[in-house]
Amino acid sequence: MLYKDREGRPAGRITNIQRYTIHDGPGIRTEIFFKGCTMHCLWCSNPETIRPGRELGFYPSKCMTKDKCGWCVRACSQGGSPLVFDSEGLIAVTDGTKCVGCMRCADVCPNHAIKSWGEDRTVEDLMAVIRADESFYRRTGGGVTLNGGEVLVQWEFARLLLQACRDEGIGTCVETALCVPTEHMEAVLPYTDLLITDIKHMDPAVHEKLTGQSNRQILANIRRAAELGTKLVIRTPVVHGYNSGEENIRRTGAFLRDELKGDIVAWQLLPYRRMGTEKYDSLRRPYPFEDYTAPEREVWEAELLHLAELMRTEYGLPAVAGSGAKLDLDGEQTPQT
Amino acid sequence: MIDEKYINTSEDRPLAVEPYDREWGVGISGLTENPSPFPRINKMLDWLKNTDNTADSQRAKIVTECDRKFAMYPQNVKWAMTLREIYRRVKINIWPDQLIVGELCAPPKSAPLYPEFSFDWLVDEFRYRPMDQRKNDRYVVSQDVIDDVYAMQDYWKGRTVSEAALAMYTPEELQGGHKGKGVTQESLFMYAGVGHVTANYEKLLAVGFGGLRREVEEHMAALDEARPEDVERMNFYKAELITIEGASTYIRRYGELAAQMAAEETDPVRRKELERVSSNCLQVAEGPARDFWEAIQLWHIATNMIIIESNGHSVTYGRFDKIFWPYYKKSVESGIMTREQCQELIEHSFCLMHSLCKIRDTMAITFSSGTIMGGTALDVGGVDEQGNDITNDLSYMVLDAHAHTRIPNPWMGVRLHKGTPEQFKVKVFNVIRIGTGEPKIFNDEPMIRALMNYGKPLEEARNYVGVGCVEPSIPGKTYGWHDSGSFNLAKAVHLAINHGRCIDCSSACPFYKGCAGAGKSLSPDSGGLDTFTSFDQVVESFRFQLKYWCDRMISMINKIDLAQQRLKPLPYLSLLIDGCIDKGMDVSRGGAVYNHSGPQGVGLGTTADSLTAIKQLVFDDKICTGPELLQALRDNWEGHEPLYAYVNSDRVHHYGNNDDYADDIAHMVMSSYCENIEHRPTPHGGEYMPGVFSVTANVHHGSYLGATPDGRKAFEPVSDCMGPVHTACCSHDTCGPTAVALSAAKMDHSRIGNGIILNWKFSPGAVSGDTGRDNLIGLMDTYFEHQGMQSQFSIVGRDMMLAAQKQPENYKDLLVRIAGYSAYFVELSTELQNDLIGRTELSFD
Numbered sequence A: 001m002l003y004k005d006r007e008g009r010p011a012g013r014i015t016n017i018q019r020y021t022i023h024d025g026p027g028i029r030t031e032i033f034f035k036g037c038t039m040h041c042l043w044c045s046n047p048e049t050i051r052p053g054r055e056l057g058f059y060p061s062k063c064m065t066k067d068k069c070g071w072c073v074r075a076c077s078q079g080g081s082p083l084v085f086d087s088e089g090l091i092a093v094t095d096g097t098k099c100v101g102c103m104r105c106a107d108v109c110p111n112h113a114i115k116s117w118g119e120d121r122t123v124e125d126l127m128a129v130i131r132a133d134e135s136f137y138r139r140t141g142g143g144v145t146l147n148g149g150e151v152l153v154q155w156e157f158a159r160l161l162l163q164a165c166r167d168e169g170i171g172t173c174v175e176t177a178l179c180v181p182t183e184h185m186e187a188v189l190p191y192t193d194l195l196i197t198d199i200k201h202m203d204p205a206v207h208e209k210l211t212g213q214s215n216r217q218i219l220a221n222i223r224r225a226a227e228l229g230t231k232l233v234i235r236t237p238v239v240h241g242y243n244s245g246e247e248n249i250r251r252t253g254a255f256l257r258d259e260l261k262g263d264i265v266a267w268q269l270l271p272y273r274r275m276g277t278e279k280y281d282s283l284r285r286p287y288p289f290e291d292y293t294a295p296e297r298e299v300w301e302a303e304l305l306h307l308a309e310l311m312r313t314e315y316g317l318p319a320v321a322g323s324g325a326k327l328d329l330d331g332e333q334t335p336q337t
Numbered sequence B: 001m002i003d004e005k006y007i008n009t010s011e012d013r014p015l016a017v018e019p020y021d022r023e024w025g026v027g028i029s030g031l032t033e034n035p036s037p038f039p040r041i042n043k044m045l046d047w048l049k050n051t052d053n054t055a056d057s058q059r060a061k062i063v064t065e066c067d068r069k070f071a072m073y074p075q076n077v078k079w080a081m082t083l084r085e086i087y088r089r090v091k092i093n094i095w096p097d098q099l100i101v102g103e104l105c106a107p108p109k110s111a112p113l114y115p116e117f118s119f120d121w122l123v124d125e126f127r128y129r130p131m132d133q134r135k136n137d138r139y140v141v142s143q144d145v146i147d148d149v150y151a152m153q154d155y156w157k158g159r160t161v162s163e164a165a166l167a168m169y170t171p172e173e174l175q176g177g178h179k180g181k182g183v184t185q186e187s188l189f190m191y192a193g194v195g196h197v198t199a200n201y202e203k204l205l206a207v208g209f210g211g212l213r214r215e216v217e218e219h220m221a222a223l224d225e226a227r228p229e230d231v232e233r234m235n236f237y238k239a240e241l242i243t244i245e246g247a248s249t250y251i252r253r254y255g256e257l258a259a260q261m262a263a264e265e266t267d268p269v270r271r272k273e274l275e276r277v278s279s280n281c282l283q284v285a286e287g288p289a290r291d292f293w294e295a296i297q298l299w300h301i302a303t304n305m306i307i308i309e310s311n312g313h314s315v316t317y318g319r320f321d322k323i324f325w326p327y328y329k330k331s332v333e334s335g336i337m338t339r340e341q342c343q344e345l346i347e348h349s350f351c352l353m354h355s356l357c358k359i360r361d362t363m364a365i366t367f368s369s370g371t372i373m374g375g376t377a378l379d380v381g382g383v384d385e386q387g388n389d390i391t392n393d394l395s396y397m398v399l400d401a402h403a404h405t406r407i408p409n410p411w412m413g414v415r416l417h418k419g420t421p422e423q424f425k426v427k428v429f430n431v432i433r434i435g436t437g438e439p440k441i442f443n444d445e446p447m448i449r450a451l452m453n454y455g456k457p458l459e460e461a462r463n464y465v466g467v468g469c470v471e472p473s474i475p476g477k478t479y480g481w482h483d484s485g486s487f488n489l490a491k492a493v494h495l496a497i498n499h500g501r502c503i504d505c506s507s508a509c510p511f512y513k514g515c516a517g518a519g520k521s522l523s524p525d526s527g528g529l530d531t532f533t534s535f536d537q538v539v540e541s542f543r544f545q546l547k548y549w550c551d552r553m554i555s556m557i558n559k560i561d562l563a564q565q566r567l568k569p570l571p572y573l574s575l576l577i578d579g580c581i582d583k584g585m586d587v588s589r590g591g592a593v594y595n596h597s598g599p600q601g602v603g604l605g606t607t608a609d610s611l612t613a614i615k616q617l618v619f620d621d622k623i624c625t626g627p628e629l630l631q632a633l634r635d636n637w638e639g640h641e642p643l644y645a646y647v648n649s650d651r652v653h654h655y656g657n658n659d660d661y662a663d664d665i666a667h668m669v670m671s672s673y674c675e676n677i678e679h680r681p682t683p684h685g686g687e688y689m690p691g692v693f694s695v696t697a698n699v700h701h702g703s704y705l706g707a708t709p710d711g712r713k714a715f716e717p718v719s720d721c722m723g724p725v726h727t728a729c730c731s732h733d734t735c736g737p738t739a740v741a742l743s744a745a746k747m748d749h750s751r752i753g754n755g756i757i758l759n760w761k762f763s764p765g766a767v768s769g770d771t772g773r774d775n776l777i778g779l780m781d782t783y784f785e786h787q788g789m790q791s792q793f794s795i796v797g798r799d800m801m802l803a804a805q806k807q808p809e810n811y812k813d814l815l816v817r818i819a820g821y822s823a824y825f826v827e828l829s830t831e832l833q834n835d836l837i838g839r840t841e842l843s844f845d
Helices: A071-075 A104-108 A123-132 A134-140 A151-167 A182-191 A204-211 A216-227 A246-259 A277-282 A297-315 B039-050 B058-069 B075-089 B120-128 B143-156 B161-166 B171-176 B201-221 B228-264 B268-284 B292-309 B325-333 B339-354 B362-367 B393-405 B422-434 B444-452 B489-497 B535-567 B571-576 B604-620 B626-634 B641-647 B660-677 B697-702 B737-745 B769-785 B798-806 B830-837
Strands: A010-021 A029-034 A055-058 A083-086 A089-093 A114-117 A119-122 A143-147 A171-176 A194-198 A232-238 A266-271 A319-321 B054-056 B110-112 B377-381 B411-416 B440-443 B465-467 B471-473 B482-488 B594-602 B759-762 B790-795 B815-818 B821-824
Touching: A010 A123, A010 A151, A010 B737, A029 A123, A029 A151, A055 A089, A055 A277, A071 A104, A071 B641, A104 A114, A119 A123, A123 A134, A123 A151, A123 B737, A134 B769, A143 A151, A151 A171, A151 A182, A171 A182, A182 A216, A194 A216, A216 A232, A216 A246, A232 A246, A232 A297, A246 A297, A266 A297, A297 A319, B039 B339, B039 B393, B054 B143, B058 B075, B058 B110, B058 B143, B075 B228, B075 B292, B075 B571, B120 B143, B161 B535, B171 B535, B201 B228, B201 B292, B201 B571, B228 B268, B228 B292, B228 B571, B268 B292, B292 B325, B292 B339, B292 B571, B325 B339, B325 B393, B339 B393, B377 B393, B377 B465, B393 B411, B393 B422, B411 B422, B411 B444, B411 B465, B422 B769, B422 B790, B440 B444, B444 B471, B471 B482, B482 B489, B482 B535, B482 B697, B489 B535, B489 B604, B535 B594, B535 B604, B535 B660, B594 B660, B594 B697, B604 B626, B604 B641, B604 B660, B626 B641, B660 B737, B737 B759, B737 B769, B798 B830
Parallel strands: A029 A143, A143 A171, A171 A194, A194 A232, A232 A266, A266 A319, B054 B110, B377 B411, B411 B440, B482 B594, B759 B790
Antiparallel strands: A010 A029, A010 A119, A055 A114, A083 A089, B440 B790, B465 B471, B815 B821
């Protein structure tokens, strides 16, 4: 999917740009979140990135009320009629006939109580933001990380942006679920220094239950990426009771050891965190994992440490709990305790 | 004595007590029992924590008596004789476990009193605001001391430095300065001593007081008293000899006391210690220091004597690793001492610094905490005169000593440069990550350039030390009057947009009758938002008001300078600052090689965002008219909520986001302030130099100030130091730390000769793990590459996260780390916030 801006230039549909990101790839990074996803994971913490189209979200708790603020009403192309308030603030934005999606309310809201999810931005536009921190990347071995949603839904634009970074000597990292056609992945790999991807479950049926998609394409893509000599960080979000069983982790370990020859930069076992619920609320969508209760910190910390230890000792894999350990892209991986 | 686990057994240097990469946790601050491996130090820390502050009247009584008795002598001779009396007569003590001795002519945690600077306020405090009922900075003072103070009040009436300075003020200065509307707070050196100085310790340790005496005598012998100017010089040298005699006596008394106590001591270990203490003191009473222990003894007591002479704070302990390296090397290599013994002495000296205290008035302690002396600066790292890195064992040991004591003294600074060893940076940032706020870091390149901009040769500039908070100074050569005042830049905005009047001008103002009530205004009328037709006119008016009050601030500081010169010569400090003995001139009059006066500009961010808001709202985007904005300020934004919300939002350009629209205006504000201060002459024979930092003066200045166009309501603090604006509504920087660094570095820091501060705030999670640490180092390396001059850190722990939950609007920029990435704390769900709050130092995710 390749969007165009009003002047017909290629544009990426972006939900967020986060500077000084330090855990998705080495060094200090600017991370760009793309809109649109091919999967629907139960625990997804970025629901605003799932649908491809622009969306309006709103946070009633951030609204300063119509009387004390009212910028949205004055900016609205429909004279404010789609915006419904009570004394506490905004309670609804009526869609359909009234709201025409001009997004002017979101553009003007001082407190970001109304939020426009998804902005179309050109390569040059994004490069201006990226370039500002170039000296920080240079110093720390950092760069840009493209993330999503599924960034490879917009693979044509992603390739253009990665190419532009490469041209300017800025490091590149792509974080993707890889549930995409192999040629889309291959299109960006020549411009990608590091690929971060997930293995959420080894059983295709269970994987489909958890994410809406089978893992076949994902595992095939991971194999292909490894074949092409791509530097890989594998992540497993360990959700207690869903994919935390030793059997599943052992199967994942076996896949990495036998099919990838253990040739990965790191395997990060990450804890599940209940995140993004406020964004579901802003979009008026239910949180699919509402009924799930995570165990206490001591339990999941112990579980992750145990699994990582197991994978290091029995499978010889560079497994770590959490994402705090440094990534060494050049050297031999030495697992840390 | 020392636990094995604390000893670094690796073959690699540095040979500090702790491994270079030892971690003490992240954001846990001082919350650790017995942090030191030395039981003696932990005992001292407990004592310091659990002992009340008090006051002591011995010094004040002797000073009052001598002021009468020696009134016929020249001022400097009178004060030298007074000092000698103090050194001869005050009661001295050696406390249990002490290995380094010397008090402040009062027991530890007891503040001596200095009636010669100002006195009435102290009487008022005792009479009307009992200090044992203070919430913070509590003092428990005995009735005897209070009675002593009452008894000397009459004598000091009309004789103090503060009264002499105020007598020179014009009515206009009284109205705009610290006594009035607070455009300037120029009074720091009016009610107390000046301090803000580093002695030439290297020379003192090498030649001792005896060496100084011989130098004075040589100069004396060359004088011809038939020449009128030599009579003055002769007085000066006489004063120096009297002072040296007093100083030696004071140190010798401790040596004699220690010997006497050793003779009575039954514990053989302690007896040995006391014998060593005695021999140290007897040696350095006149002679040079011969080993590390003698050196640290002389350094400590010589510094105390600077504070006994004058209560000016920010008496700086210098570059520890440079001063002590030869003594340490000799002691350890010859086997006289072990590294662990040296480590214990360093930690011991930190406890002694922490026992110094100074009474401040209720007003002062409302805006800053002040039981401690303040400004006990001590630096490590950096380059020597030839440009070579000086990092050595002591640099690491000093940082370990902070981790082992976790007390806010000394105020530690680390000098960084391109050749700083990476291992040392790891140590520095591991200590920073503890979260006590220590140490701050300096960037050698712009600091050295700043000094060269004020006439110092390269070799000397390389040997700089950060005096007090951050002020660049040549140790042992500079009498800098650093921090001589502060200027409320945001007040100049008010006067500039409201015809020279305060924005909140009303008959409720205590000055109304003589000011607006009489048809006048605080400043000349330079226009208002109701008359300006372009932003250029706003800038012109702002610059006019800035100049008008900078001129007046300098006039007031000059008067204080002259009053200090006339009434309070400093014969003891004059011994320790190069130039004085050569010139035969007291340091207060310009005896030092380098002389300065450094007033700070305060509220840079508030001023920049205020002018930016005017430019965007009134002139560029035409969101509101000038009169509408003016009315909103007069109404303290009440009834103007939409505009208030808008001006505080990121729809408006703000300083601190790497946005040239606002950053260019910040640059203009900074340059305009510098133009009005830099290189103007001071009465003690030097140059003024501007600073841009507030410490806590931003709270004080804000407490006087009506609403400002940046979206700040009346009486909120103005922005701190070089930092972006944080109003009660929200933080104005929303693009993260790299953008703050880039915005701040757009200004030329080396032009700001009196120094700058940039405060950083991180959550422990954002800097934990190797990734967190190394990227923080990378962030600072890059900021320094962009010629940022200074940084200091608060690594926020649990308490701040709890506060952020209660008032999320004030913590929009609080970055925390969660699985896989960092996010803004206030954007997270309550549950997740609670989870993060529950995170321990060993946690990960």
